[in-house]
Amino acid sequence: MKKKLKLLGIVIGLLFCVGVTLVAFCYREPKVAVLSYHNVAKREECPDEDPWCVSVDCFEKEMKYLHDAGYKTLTMEEFYEWKIGKRRVPFRSVLITFDDGLLSNAEYAMPILKKYGLNATIFCIGKNVEESKDETWTGDKTRYMMRKKLKEYKKNYPNIEFYSHSYNMHYDNAVDTQTKEEMKRNVKRYEELFGKTDVMAYPYGRYNDKAISVLKEHGYKMAFTLLDNRKATRKDDNFKINRINTSYDKPLYKFALRLLLPY
Numbered sequence: 001m002k003k004k005l006k007l008l009g010i011v012i013g014l015l016f017c018v019g020v021t022l023v024a025f026c027y028r029e030p031k032v033a034v035l036s037y038h039n040v041a042k043r044e045e046c047p048d049e050d051p052w053c054v055s056v057d058c059f060e061k062e063m064k065y066l067h068d069a070g071y072k073t074l075t076m077e078e079f080y081e082w083k084i085g086k087r088r089v090p091f092r093s094v095l096i097t098f099d100d101g102l103l104s105n106a107e108y109a110m111p112i113l114k115k116y117g118l119n120a121t122i123f124c125i126g127k128n129v130e131e132s133k134d135e136t137w138t139g140d141k142t143r144y145m146m147r148k149k150l151k152e153y154k155k156n157y158p159n160i161e162f163y164s165h166s167y168n169m170h171y172d173n174a175v176d177t178q179t180k181e182e183m184k185r186n187v188k189r190y191e192e193l194f195g196k197t198d199v200m201a202y203p204y205g206r207y208n209d210k211a212i213s214v215l216k217e218h219g220y221k222m223a224f225t226l227l228d229n230r231k232a233t234r235k236d237d238n239f240k241i242n243r244i245n246t247s248y249d250k251p252l253y254k255f256a257l258r259l260l261l262p263y
Contacts, residue, residue, distance in 0.1 A: 031231040032074070032082065033259050034095040034224065034243040036201075039102055040109040045139045051248050053141060056108045058249040065256060066094065067116040075119050076161050076199055080222060083234055083241070094259065095232075096120040097224065097243065099165055099201055101129045101145050107137040110157050119159045123201035123224075124150075126167035126190040147193065163199040164190050170203040175211050183214040199223070205243075212239045230263050 039046065039053040046053040054062075066073065072093040074082070079095045081087035096113070098105050101124030113120050125144070132144040145153070150162060167190040169178060178186070191197065198221045202211065205226030215223055216239070223239045230242050244258065 029233055029235070030082075031233050031262065032079065032089065032093050032095060033231050034079075034097060034241065035246045036224075036226055036243040037096070037098045037105075037109070038100060038247040039104045039141045040112075041104045041139070041141055042108075045104075045141060048249070050141075054247055055249050056112075059109060060112050061252050062246070062255050063112050063116050063118055065252060066118060069256070071259075073119040076121050076163065080199075083222070083232070083236075083238065085234060092259075097201065098122045099226075100125050100170070101162075101165065102141065103132070103134055103137055103143040103145050104141055106145055106149070106153060110153065110160055114157055114159060117159070119161075121161045121163055121199075123163050123165035124194070125165045125170045125203070126186075126193055128170070130193055150194070162194070163201070164194070164197050165201050166190065166203050167193075172204075174203060175206045175208055180210050180214060183211060184218075187214060187218045201226075201243075207240065215239060 037054060037059070039050075040056060040059045041053055043055045043057065046055050070092055072090050074089065074093055074095045076095070078087060078089065082089045082093075096118065098109065098120065101122055105122060109120075128144040129147050129150070132146045134140075134143040135146060135149065137143075153160065154162070164187075166174075167186040169175065169183070169186055198219055200215060200220060200222075201224040205224075207223065207225060212223070221238065222241060224241045224243050226243050226245060228242045229244055231244065232241050236242060246255070246258075
């Protein structure tokens with residue numbers, strides 16, 4: 001009996017050591033979850049089949065969880081300093097991002113973020129925001145923020161930052177069909193309208209060497225994709241930074257678990 005107990009103790013000890021080793025191996029490299037959202041709307045405005053819309057109820061639960069669980073929501077500069085090794089951040093750190101500059105973000109997401117004291121970044125499609133004439137939310141998820149309102153948003157929501165989602169590259173195959181000169185004009189036009197910027201989220205997450213070259217020539221320091229759906233690491237190319245798509249309803253436990261997973 002004593003031999004069996006001793007053997008059992010050895011087996012348990014070995015399993016514990018293996019488990020600790022596996023955990024240490026999986027988490028050996030610092031990682032930050034860069035969350036990617038799009039539309040945030042009421043359930044009746046956000047049907048279940050839309051993979052790019054999270055309901056207001058679900059979004060608020062996720063943001064409350066981040067707040068209550070003690071997550072640090074990074075500013076873009078804090079994330080960049082972490083990315084290049086100049087800053088250490090807590091294990092529970094995330095970067096919250098939104099693509100497109102949709103009016104639903106101003107109606108629903110931004111007040112919730114302010115309520116819980118969370119930082120976030122919105123990547124705007126320059127042309128769509130420039131041409132938008134929608135000041136009042138009507139439930140139409142295809143509407144965009146107005147350019148003239150951005151100054152007001154920045155004043156009322158100092159926790160929200162705005163960066164580029166291109167001026168006019170948000171259509172299928174733009175990254176492949178536009179010439180380098182057209183891309184350069186895109187960058188220049190965006191900065192004429194919205195000011196100098198040095199961070200971009202690629203439209204549809206797509207990029208190529210041509211696009212990266214243009215951004216580098218214009219002094220950009222980072223660009224985000226949405227292809228691998230995994231956490232960002234310091235080893236990632238600064239112009240191929242991964243994000244995790246969270247633009248749909250899910251049980252809160254899955255959201256929490258995804259943040260804890262090592263990939």
